[in-house]
Amino acid sequence: MERLSNSTLGLLVHQVRSGELDREGFLQAAKEAGVPAERAQQLAGEALAAWENQRRLRESPREAYDFIVIGAGSAGCVLAARLSEDPANHVLVLEAGGSGTHPDVFIPSRWRFLLGTELDWSYQTVPQRHAANRVIPCPRGKMLGGCASNNASVWVRGHHQDFDSWAARGNPGWDGETVRRIFKELEDYSGGEDEYRGVGGPLRISRAADPHPLAHAFIEGAQQAGVPMTRDYNGARMEGAGFFDLCIADGERFNVARGLLFPAMGRPNLTVLTHAEVTRLLFEGNRCTGVEFRHGGQVRRVRATREVVLSAGAINSPKMLMQSGVGPADELQALGIPVVRHLPGVGQDLQDHILVAGINYESSVPLPQPRGNGAEATLWWRSHAALSRPDIQPVLHEFPLVTPELGPVPDNGYALVPGLVRPASRGHLRLTSADPSARPIIDMNYLGHEADVEALRIAVELCREIGASRAFDGFRKRELMPGPRGRAATVEWIRKATTCFFHPTSTCRMGVDERAVVDSRLRVHGLEGLRVADASIMPEITSGPTNAPAILIGEQASRFMLATRHG
Known part of the structure; x- marks a missing residue:
């Protein structure tokens, strides 16, 4: 092109x-x-x-398909494409949202205007008791591409120790070296091939083509604050400051749907249904045999002769399992849902990164419009030197960012946004009703662990130091918030400024312990014909945005499934 x-x-x-x-x-x-x-x-x-x-x-439509994939998000798009490469496989993809043809889906800097629209599930948490008792939005993409169609288009693999930790928990084949090779095969990186980066893959990855002046100032200011540059955070060293790798090509979003799903939609063995919302999984004994879903005003059933794969994300995948009778038996019985399999970990161990929105500045000069994804520069750093890998990730936003409780702020401004990427807090998700249309209870338990509060306090001070650096002298008129505060006042402000980083994970955790939901090949424990492949299977959240790891999970799942068929 x-x-x-x-x-x-x-x-x-x-x-x-x-x-x-x-x-x-x-x-x-x-x-x-x-x-x-x-x-x-x-x-x-x-x-x-x-x-x-x-x-x-x-x-x-067919009465039966070899594989049924629920959800056309980051992992589901990969599965649809890979499974349908073999013309002998008949594949059905069921996506609850639409095609995603809104112009803002393709304009990378306008991702924030998609949140809360019909292209978003618009989930919310329950009041977060450690975050000033506030209800916090939990956006989830509802269209082809899922969250890869309404996120900030960044490509972050995660720290290699993240994956080594997954493998050490009884999940062979997920170690850092193995996933490095798979990521290389997925990439078509504009910077060229080396030991870490790949070219010729289906996903076009590039650095910001013409970074905003604020992005340059952020990286320079980080160095003035003692944070070095990293040449490639997806390469040898994650820690440091640098420009984001972006899923952008020719000025447009180039997500996993464009790279893998859309080219596959011309195949006669791949059916993609939009506005098809799954109501429950169907079982015969311990085997998942198909799904029930709403489409075109009707409730339909379709069989899977080989496997059903849940790729509906960290909110909807556990929700679908529980409404189908797979989950904590006592909770399901209390709602009148017949228990198919008691798996107490379904919906538990919910994790998300935290954004603190944000260290806001009014600009002394008119600012250019946001470029690229509107957030082109970031850094990873350790809140304490003794940590083995970074736990905080400040991000530059080329526009103001503030929670409703603290806003509004002037339009002609920018924000340095502290992020926590290795949270100690854990939340949960529960059903409120046996009715599939009922919204679940989502409790992220933000700031539930004191270690998270302290790490974010350090991240706030780092951002304020960068924002006050010489590098921003040409832009900074004044710091709007939080300003100089003592520790207690800073923590109080953090609780009011805490918001979602859009990265929920781990509600169908992979592993071998009693709370694990899937095994290392993503098969649901104790059941046949059913896998989960999305961010919900992460044993622990990765140290950065989760879109690239979710794509990795879809790629791994497809390899496991195809190997089973041909093995």
Whole structure:
């Protein structure tokens, strides 16, 4: 695809693929975008073929598929693509949301405007008693691509010790060296191939093309505060300051849906249903045999001859298990749900990173509009030198960021946003009703452990030091919040400023202990024909945004499943 600066080509192609734009409309728009006529005809033909293929498949549904994938998010897109590479496999993907053709999905810096819309599940926590008793939003993508379609488009693998820790908990094949090789195979990295980075894979990864002046100031200010640069946080050393790797190509979001799912939608053995919300899994004894779902105003059932894979995310995957009778027996019985399998860990060990929104500044000069993803620079650091790996991750936001309890702030500003990426606190998720449409109880238990409060206090002070550095002298008019405070006052402010980092994990944890839900091959303990493959299986949250690890999980799951079939 031609590299057209600030083009909308990906959006236009997806609108054709989704049946929202005809050939003539696409060709005219492509011409206006400067796309060569021959290339435009090729793209239109491919997109229309995918649309016609999916239309035919929807009109003639099968009674059974080899594999059913629930959720077309970061992991589900990988599974759909990989499982359908073999034409002998008939694959059905059920996505509760729509196609995701809103223009803001394709404009990386406008991710924040998608939150709370119809493209978001718009979940909320219960009042967080350690965070000033506030209800905190928990956004989850509801469209093809899932959260990869409404996140900040960053590519962060995680620290190699994260994965070594997973393996040490009884999960062979998840160690840092193994996942390094898999990440390399997934990447098409603009910086070229080396020991750590890959080229030629399905996912286009690049550094910020023209970083915002604030992003440069952040990295310079971090060095002035004693934090060195890291050449590549996805390479040899994570710790330090640097520009984000971004899932952006030609100025547009290039997520896992574009890299893997969309190209596969022309295959005659892959059916992708949108607006298809699963109500429960179907069992015969200990075997999962299919799913029940709502689609087109009807409740439908479909069988899986081989396996069902839950890839609905750390909120909806445990929710679906519990509403289908898999989870803590006493809780299910209290709601009148027949128990299929007692697994006490379902919905437990909920983890999320924490953002503190935020160290806000008013600018002394008019600021350029946000560039790239609007948050192009970050750093990883240790709140205490004795830690083995970074636990805090401040992020520059090229716009103000504040919780409702502390805002508003002037528009002409920016924020240095402290983040905690190795939280000690653990929460949980529970059902409120046997009705699948009922929203679950989500308790992140933010700041429930004093170690989290102290780490964030240190992160706040680091951000304030960077914000006050010489590097920001040309931008900083004044610090709006929190300003100089003593320890107690800073902690009080943190409790009011704490918000979601959009990275819930670990509610269907992988492992061998009594609270583990899946084994190292992601098979649900005690059941057949059922796996979970998404961020919910993480034994412990990774030290950074979780989109890339979720894609890794989908890739691993596909390899396990295909190896089983051919082994």
